[in-house]
Amino acid sequence: MAQAIAPNKPSPNKPSPNKPGANKLRRRKNLRPAGFDELGLRRALDDRMLPALVAAMAFLAALGLAGFFVAASLARHWQDGAASTLTVQVPDPGLAMEPGSARGETRRDRVVAMLARTPGVVSARALSDDELNELLAPWIGAGPNNGLERLTLPLPGVVQVRLGATPPKLDELERQLAAAVPRTLVESHQVWIGRLATLARSLQACAGGVLVVVAGVAAAVVAAATRAGLVQRRQAIEIVHGLGATDGYIAGRFTRRTTRLAAIGGLLGATAALPVLLGLAQLGAPFVSGGAEAASAGFPQLPALLWFGLPALPVAAGAIGFVTAQATVRSWLRRLP
Amino acid sequence: MIRFEGVGLSYPRSAAMQAGTVPDEAGRRRSDTREILRNLNFFLPDGEFRWLLGPSGAGKTSVLRLLYLAVRPTAGRLTILGADISTLNRTALPRLRRRIGVVFQDFRLLGHLSAFDNVALPLRLAGRPEGALTVDVMELLAWVGLDGRTDARPHELSGGEQQRVAIARAVVARPALLLADEPTGNLDDGQAERLMRLLKELNRLGTTVVIATHNDALVARHPAPALRLDQGRLLSARRN
Structure with missing residues (x-):
């Protein structure tokens, strides 16, 4: 016993048959579960509410993302057309x-x-x-x-x-x-197409603004959930902090959970948005060159970048969860000595 | 090594009342601070044993809070285990805390963890591999008589059992400094004597031990130098 509790001296790791409790060590080898939750965060950070809220944000973000890409595509298409064609009328x-x-x-x-x-x-x-x-x-x-x-x-x-x-x-x-x-009259289309392109650029900017707002709201949701978790688990955090846990360790515990929950929410939201976007693409196919044929063949076309953007939503949601939780927890922990 | 040089501690009055460290003065609300400890000066070489004595409200808990780095002094200079706490960077404190074991009067166990996990926590925070910590944790739990209750949650344990878990947690990382606030409060005489033997053994092996208590009988049975406090001041640092 004295050897086991001697200050700052290593103790033997192998159990000795004649030591108390040694007969239980064999079944104790994997006692610490993989998701060891010393702060009790499973109770503090609900695994339904946060993913649901982030899923709603991701759904809106998917629509905003689609609007952004479609508006950009239209603006480019119209601008290119206006610059490359003109009509001449001969009475x-x-x-x-x-x-x-x-x-x-x-x-x-x-x-x-x-x-x-x-x-x-x-x-x-x-x-x-x-x-x-x-x-x-x-x-x-x-x-x-x-x-x-x-x-x-x-x-x-x-x-x-x-x-x-x-x-x-x-x-x-x-x-x-x-x-x-x-x-003879020359009609360049540039004025009208230019106005349409400006409109499309404005819509693109609005869609970008929507994405920024959605990201901000998602960050606020994660921050509020994290703060609620901090308040709820304050005593456990103070105990673990007092036992020598660093800010990074405690923030990491929160971050691991919020990142996972936010990424799940992002995945749910993006998945829910996909059929809606495909439906909209089907409706909009006749207005896009080559889209009508694809739509009639049963393959509505989404902007190519959207196929990268949609899978990126869970990643972005997870990143927002990570950064927000880190900042919130570290800021909160600074009040402790 | 622990050194107090003109150490003082003041709390904001509202925080002090909230913490129960000063009496509520008839609901008066003032924004100034309340001085809890004044001009403490003493020196503890490594490996010393000290009782921390004094009436209720004398400042024993505040001295312990200073020693386990829950607060920093608001005046003077405090050195713990060779580190100047008054100027030490905040990021260096966790490492220092891991060298300090504390037995709290209210145990401060994590209610959702088993007795084993509570005791193992300091080792896990220190990054000890699971295979290496299991032996020490089981040994300690067996020593405090809880080897049959390793999976029990604190609410399933009696007060005395919880206190023994708290003691095991405090010593499992083999701290250089061990602090205890009324550690025998929920133990019967036999258990209290076993605890005192453990603390003295730790002390004999080089751990500095400071124990705050009201238990005069316990102090009489285990005579040792004492720090006597009254109204936030150190009365004496002489042998009991």
Whole structure:
């Protein structure tokens, strides 16, 4: 006995048969369970409430994340489209140019030829009557008794232009076209598409703000749960602290539990959000190029980054749980000597 | 080595009342501090044994709180186990606490842990491997007569049994300094004598032992130098 309690001297580890209690050592080898809970945190940090609250936050975060990526994708798509295409309208497209022009060349032919020669233009293609008919069908109807055949309106010719990486100056192009073929109009789409892109960027910023707010609320939820746990287990913490536990040891005990509970909540929230996002993607498929086909084939498309973002939610939730619990517990422990 | 040099301790008045260390003065609310200990000066070489004596409210518990690093002195200079507590960095205190064993009057056991886990806790906090700590814990539990109750929770134990668990926890890490506040309060005479033999044995092996008690009979049976306190002041540090 004296050897076992001698101050600061190691004692033999092997049990001696004639020492009291030695006969019980064999069944005592693995006495400390893996989840040894000396602070009693299983009672203090409820394993239902915290995951449920974090799951709700993760669900909202998943929606915000989807909004962020979709808005970013739309803004990029629209901006790219606005920068790379323009439409040229040619009134009286079938009229022949003046007698000096080459072999009955029409006004439309002249515009297309001029555009094709313009540096920075990749292609210039005049829409056919059928294509125009299809374009106007939503407004004037389609079929043999409807459409352009019934109309006596003088419709302009429409030339679709694709621009290269260094597009020409539009004002100058419009002036040149109008000088050669009077009343020709160049419509760049840039103003409207630019406004839509700005709107999409604003929505993206809002979605980002939602993510920040959700993360903040999740941190507040974890901090409140941790503080409640600290208050509830105050006596146990003070005892363990008095026995020589460091702040890092105690904070680690809290952190291990809050990280696990928050990550479980994040996983539940992200899992719950997935079918909702797939449903929204199905609804939005017709508005995305190539999306309708994929949706009809039974595979609604989510933004590619979302497939990385959704699995990251439990990780982010766990990280919020870890950092918040560490900060909360360490701050609380500083009041102890 | 323990050295008190002009050590004083003051609590904020509200905290002092809350802790029960000073009487409530008819509900008066004042924001000043209450001086609990005044100008304590004494020196304890390593391996000494001291009784800590004095009437209720004399400051015995406060001296013990200073010694087990629950509070820092608000005046003077305090050295414990060679470390200057007044200036020691807070991050260095846990290591020092692990060298100090304490038997509290109210035991302070963790109610959700078994007797074995309560006793093993200081060793686990010190990072002792499970295989290495089991022997010591079982030996101590057997020595205090609780080898059949290792899995019992504190609420399943009598007051005396709880106190024996607390004693085992205090000595299991073989502390350099052992402090006890009325350690025989819930023990019968036989158990009290066994405890005193253990404490003296620890002391003989080099542990500094300080025991606060009201038990005059116990002090008479085990004569040793005493620190006598009254109203926060040290009256004497002479042999009992």
